[in-house]
Every structure is written in structure tokens, then in C-alpha cells.
Amino acid sequence: MTRVSAWQRVGNGVGLVGVLAIAWFIAETTPTEEAWQGPIVVSGDIGETLTGRNIEAVVSEVRITETVTASNGWAGPTTGVWVVVDASVSAVVDDLGASLGTADLVIDGVTYSASERPDDGTIARQPLTTAIPVSGPLMFEIPREIVETEASQPATIQLAINSDPRADSVLAIEVDLGALPLLPSVDTNEPSWGAL
């Protein structure tokens, strides 16, 4: 057996700790799949024109209502309340296959998607055209408890060109639902071409 000096043992120990520290650093700082494939967020407020890679949008108004009647006569009831978002959305560089595939409302980590129940009374999933915005309503069904509190209720409207917004722009519009009154009813405009 070869003799190992005390100093050599200390050196081995320090080396091991060093390797472990480097491994820990790499493991902790490696971007997760969600991080490197995640959407590129463009944030803004109501009334502001937000531009992403291939989506441009302006949210003009947000209302909360008990009932909503769409331009096509649809007036589906909900056990919650409706959040009606009026927006103008267009493609920027390419309208081939472009549609408003993601229209979400995120409240406190919970995602609500724009209802497709109003069919052609909403701009959810509508095809988008380069530079000619499609304007109209998005209807979100949310639980009543969210709007019954007096406290401020920050929410984010997320708009993106595909239903899978990985590695592409997501427009994020901040809105405080707590500051909005609960209206008895809202009639929405017909989705149309051109800005609101």
C-alpha cells in the first residue's frame, strides 16, 4: 500500500467540495425547458399599442358584467360573471395561418381562456391579417367570488398568435378587475376589420 500524506487527503477533500460546488451551480442555473422555450412577453396597459414578433394589439376597454349579448344574438349564461375585453389585433409580418390562438386572462396564477361559445360574436380564434386589425370582443367566464371582493384584483390579459406561444411573443396587458364595476348587462360590437 502506498502511503497517502495528510496534505494529499486534505487536497482531495477540497477538490471534491469544489467539484460538488460547481455541479450545484450548474444544476441551479441551467435554464429549464420552460425558460428557454418560454414566450417572450411584451407588457403594457389598456389603450397602449403593443407589438410583438407577429402580433400587434391594443386593448381599448375591459368591462365586467352579469350577462353579455354578442352581435350574433348569442347570450349564453354563466354561473360566474363575464369579463368583456374589447381589442384590436393584427398580424405584423406574416398572416399565413395566423389567428388569435391565445387569448387568456390570468388572475392570481389561474388561467381563464376567452370563451369560444359566442362563435363568430367573438374575435377569439379569428384569423388575423397583416396590418389590418380585427376588432371586437373577447368574453371570459370567471368565478363570481373574484369580483365580489372590494380589494384590488390584478389580472393579465395575454394575447398571442398561436395556441402554443412557446418561443414567440405574448402581449400582456395589466388590468385591475377590482377597480371595475359589475354591470348588469353588456352588448358587444360585431367583430370587424379596422381599428376600434
Next chain:
Amino acid sequence: MKVPTRWLVAVLIALFLVASAAFGGLEDADTPPLPQLDVGESFTGAQLRIAVEDAVLIDAFPEAFITPQPGNRLLVIRATVDNVWDKPVTTISRIGAADNVRPRGIDGIEDEPLTVSVISDGSAYPKLQPAVPIELAFVWEVPDGAVSQSDVITVDVLDKTYAAGGLVTYGERFENPFVAAYVEVPVTDVGAGVGVDQESETP
């Protein structure tokens, strides 16, 4: 005296088996019985809370463009479905809530429903929003006579398991539906239907 380790292990295993005999030994464990729900009672799964409300036989839903083949009828299971997850849930077959309700042992019902619709406005395959319960109609086409008035049918309520990520898949989802509870529901035959509008009744 030296006891070989091998003996020690054998003795330990023997002791374990003898002790386990008190709890049934190597017998197969009883599978817990499937919970039975009352009509209207809800079952809360990992993703959805489902309460089967009733079962109806109807000729057709012409207003929703759902007309069965001649000689067939529609079996409609009405259920209140609440999304208890934090993301919208589709109702499409094989990925969504259409998988979560299945009448059991009825001729002509193989698997997925013909459609899943919102009762209040008739829109097909809605997305279920978190914590916003909604009444859905799960519609199957059945041969005439497969079910009739006052038959009591068994409706299975299924649950799914959560999965995320994967080699070629992405994101969070619920998969592998399994029967989690069942309901015994009496069937009501409404003939041409109670909600038939005036137009479709005019010849």
C-alpha cells in the same frame, strides 16, 4: 457462537411472514369497492368535479344539427362539470372532459360521445373555465330499444392522472382515464324532446 449472516436474513424473512399472517399473509388484498354516487352528487377528481344529473332518451337535436341514423336515438347524460384545476380544460374526446363520463353496458355505446355540448346555449365542445361550473350534455347514439323509459342505467364517472413534460410531449395534461365512481340513473324518454322549438315541429 457465530451465526452466519445468511441465517439471520432467513430468520428475519420468516418472522416477517409469520407476523404478516396476522393481517392475511400473502392473500390478495381486497380492492376497495367503487364508490357509488347519488344522482346529483358530485365526485371530485384530480381535474374535474362531476355530478351526473339525469339521463334522457330523445329523438334528435335538429337545432344543434345532431340527428341520429334512422332507427337510432340519442342518449343524453346531463352532468354539472366544474374544473378544479388552474387552467382551462377542453371537452374534446381523448384529451378532455368527454372521457370522464361513460354509460356502462349499453348496446351501441362503444366509447367516446357523439358530442359534448353546453345545455344553456347548445355550443359544442366548450372549454371548461376554472371554478366556473357548467351543465353539459354528453350525447351518444344508441339503437332504438337499447335503452328505454324507466330503465336504470349505470354511468361511470372517470378520473385522470396528472402528467407533465415528456420526451416528445410538452406541457401539463391529464391522461389515462380510469373509472373512479358510478351513478345509477333512471332514464326518461322524452320522445321528440321538450325543448323542440316551433320551427322544427311545423311540417
